[in-house]
Amino acid sequence: MxxxxxxxxxxxxxxxxxxxxxxxxxxxxxxxxxxxxxxxxxxxxxxxxxxxxxxxxxxxxxxxxxxxxxxxxxxxxxxxxxxxxxxxxxxxxxxxxxxxxxxxxxxxxxxxxxxxxxxxxxxxxxxxxxxxxxxxxxxxxxxxxxxxxxxxxxxxxxxxxxxxxxxxxxxxxxxxxxxxxxxxxxxxxxxxxxxxxxxxxxxQGDKKTDIKKEEAFRAGKEQAEYIMKAAPITKRLLKELGTAGLIKLINLMEMLPHKNFQDNVHQDKDINEVSGEKIKKDLLKRPGACFGCPIACQRHTSVDGKTGEGPEYETLVMLGPQCGIYDLKSITKANYLCNELGLDSISMGGTTACVMELFEKGIINKQDTDGIPFLFGRSDMLEETIRRTAFREGIGDRISEGSYRFAELFHNPSYSMSVKKMEIPAYDPRSSFTQGLGYMTSPTGACHLRGGYAVSLAFFGGAKEIPRFSLLQSPIAIRNMQNLGIIQDSLGICRFTGFAFSTEPWSRMLSGVTGYEYSSGEFVQMAGRVAALERVFNLRAGLTYPDDSLPPRFSSQPITVQGQKTTLSQKAQSKMREDYYKARGWSVPEGIPSKKILESIELEEI
Ligand code: SF4
Structure with a gap:
């Protein structure tokens, strides 16, 4: 057929x-x-x-x-x-x-x-x-x-x-x-x-995508839409407040980073100033959606006569509280500029926060920053910093290399909050070890999405919910979440549908469209193949297992979570990393996919 x-x-x-x-x-x-x-x-x-x-x-x-x-x-x-x-x-x-x-x-x-x-x-x-x-x-x-x-x-x-x-x-x-x-x-x-x-x-074009079994496709689609209309995050939170609606919740979980991950302490009044509710009240023009999306988490906003989209949760935190900034208008304008110039706002915010901390600690001074006072909380220098970065002007030329290379230039790479030189997004790994393991083992560096988006498990997992600090359960949980992410990315669907359901409606829709029968088991097999290919590519590109680690701050500098001083120790990181490798069928301690596992997923030729 x-x-x-x-x-x-x-x-x-x-x-x-x-x-x-x-x-x-x-x-x-x-x-x-x-x-x-x-x-x-x-x-x-x-x-x-x-x-x-x-x-x-x-x-x-x-x-x-x-x-x-x-x-x-x-x-x-x-x-x-x-x-x-x-x-x-x-x-x-x-x-x-x-x-x-x-x-x-x-x-x-x-x-x-x-x-x-x-x-x-x-x-x-x-x-x-x-x-x-x-x-x-x-x-x-x-x-x-x-x-x-x-x-x-x-x-x-x-x-x-x-x-x-x-x-x-x-x-x-x-x-x-x-x-x-x-x-x-x-x-x-x-x-x-x-x-x-x-x-x-x-x-541009007008070619149609043909569907082999219309009825099977429609059954899966209706199932998906029904659940999405009932699940609280897809039905209400994302629709009404966009992803910025998460900020109060993440703060309540004591997971919201502050000043380059120095702590997780914020005043409620400050958080209210940068919340999804505040965006809705002061900036929102209308919600929007990607093509064919019923969730519609996009925010079309305007500020001081300018219009644009966002800010999304990650941008809001990384250009905001991570830099000690709670001025919504400045963050929004900085976000618009990142979009216009084509910059990743997570790394832009993470690198700016790193430069601010180096400045605060006296490791760099105004001579190194073109005279700009890189002080936490200074929202007035955000836009100019972004512009200089995009055009590689003055200090912007060094910022454009990312936080790791910037801090390394000043002999202090430990101030870069990154994994594999990619800046860590807006969830503190000390508040969820599962999230931390996701950052460590993401094939692309510290990405919350390729790393498995553990927050959705920790907070909204329902029956699947796992304790945030479980060294035992985290490796399997993060492997499964990363596999789900690979499946979602391969089906061309949004990660946020995972707040409502996992794979079953998708396997029905895909079977209907392609005419082939796809089971959830085959999806998982495919995910294992992709994880192995990504791993082998990285190993050949020079990755070694110590690269699957968090920056030293997270094991040495505690934050308070649930009334307790918490770090994610080196020992705990090693234990979780090794158990994750085992769960993948990779060698310990190196993390190399074994011959046996490659054969089982029909990749023996690599
Ligand atoms: S596809 Fe995802 S990101 Fe796009 S509007 Fe829908 S929920 Fe938001």
Whole structure:
């Protein structure tokens, strides 16, 4: 039977040679790797040299949609991008909402592979009838919003993926943006685009995604929608307050970081100033949604005559309390600027907080910071710092390398709150060991999403809830959560659906669309394969097991949680790491996938 849901077409673009090829994707590959993250990871793994310089023409970018993309499956318009990260030197793996992936499918392709480097700024233009590599010289130097406006002028049904000035200047944590404000944010994909002189990819088309068994698809879809309408987080919190609605809850759990993770102490009145409720009252214009999403967590906001999106929870905390700042207007304007220039706001906030602490401790002074007083709480310097970072001006040039390289330059890398040189997001690992283990073992560095999004388990897990400090249960829990994340990223669906349900409705929908029977067990098998590929890539790129650790602060400097002084000790980290490796079938202490496990997931050839 012909598989539904896919065009079976991979578009290969070589920017050095200025050539375009269409390849047919093998049925077996599509069956085993479905789409999105899994398919992109496999194709990337087979095509790239793990020891390549991430900013060289040798690096490869793979962007994939899923068989559900293009159907009415809820939230299923997300794309996934895989590349070698210039921030971590490891695999980069980033997921994005919006609508671009939907239009890629409409143009007749499931996946794109981009390699080489164009001599001049390039625009890739993809339509069903043609694919062209054109000049982007007229838009090089423009921000994300202007670029998008120019490229969609008189082309209402076109969608744009592009970089801003931060990507052009190869800032190591620059993002690739979609629909202006949706980001492939973490790990510096923008810098990889910039290094290839690739400014934008425009997609348009009208091709339909066929569904093999309409009834089975509809049954899974109705099941998903029914549960989402009943679950408190998807039904109410995200819809009414957006992700910023989480801030009070995370603070109540004593998990909200403060001043570069120095403590977790905030005044209630300060938290109220940056809460989802405050955004709703003072800034909200209207909610919004990614293509086909009934949850609608986006916030369209305005401040002092400017309009934009957000801030989201992570941005709010990282540019806010992490920097000792509780001024909502300043944080919102800083967030707008990150989107316009194409910067990952998590790493931007984490690096700014690191510089502030180095300044506070007297390790750097005004001579090192272009005269800017990098003091915690100084919201007036946020926008200028972001601008200098994107353009690599003065201190911005050093900030653009990320917190680890910045602190290392001043002989104090321990002030960088990062794992594998990627800044830790807005949940303190001392308040949830499961979350800490997720940061440690995420293949992409400290990413809450690729790391397993343990907060959703710790707080909203219902029957699956596990104690936050369980050394015993955390390794299995985080392996399972990471597997679920791989499945969600491969189906092209939003992580927030996990607040309502796990995999069953998706397996029904996918079986309906493709015509193949997919069980939850097959999903887990696929997730194990992807985790092994990511691990082997990283090992070949130079990863060793001590890289799967938290910065020293988290084992040496306690915070108070539930009335007790708490750290996540080195011993506890080793124990959890080793148990996690065992749960994956990897060797201890090195974390190398064993021959036996590779055979069991049909990856013996790697
Ligand atoms: S829940 Fe939010 S981020 Fe997820 S798909 Fe919907 S609008 Fe996009």
């Amino acid at each position: 012909k598989q539904g849901g896919v065009h079976k077409k991979l578009l290969e673009i070589d920017l050095t040679r200025s050539t375009v090829h269409t390849r047919r994707i093998k049925d077996r590959l599509l069956k085993d790797y479905i789409g999105g993250r899994a398919l992109a990871t496999r194709i990337f793994f087979d095509a790239v040299n793990p020891s390549c310089d991430p900013l060289s023409p040798e690096n490869i970018v793979v962007i994939a949609a899923s068989p559900l993309t293009g159907t009415t499956a809820p939230t299923a318009a997300r794309g996934h991008m895989v590349f070698k990260s210039p921030l971590t030197g490891m695999i980069g793996s980033s997921n994005c909402g919006g609508s671009w992936a939907y239009y890629l499918k409409s143009a007749g392709y499931d996946i794109i592979l981009i390699k080489g480097r164009s001599q001049k700024p390039a625009l890739i233009d993809i339509k069903p009838e043609s694919v062209k590599i054109g000049s982007a010289e007229n838009i090089w130097g423009l921000n994300v919003h202007k670029t998008t406006d120019i490229l969609t002028r008189k082309k209402k049904r076109a969608r744009i993926l592009c970089i801003g000035q931060a990507g052009e200047n190869c800032v190591r944590f620059s993002s690739v943006m979609n629909d202006k404000n949706r980001a492939y944010g973490r790990g510096g994909p923008g810098a990889v685009f910039g290094s290839k002189h690739l400014k934008a990819i425009r997609v």
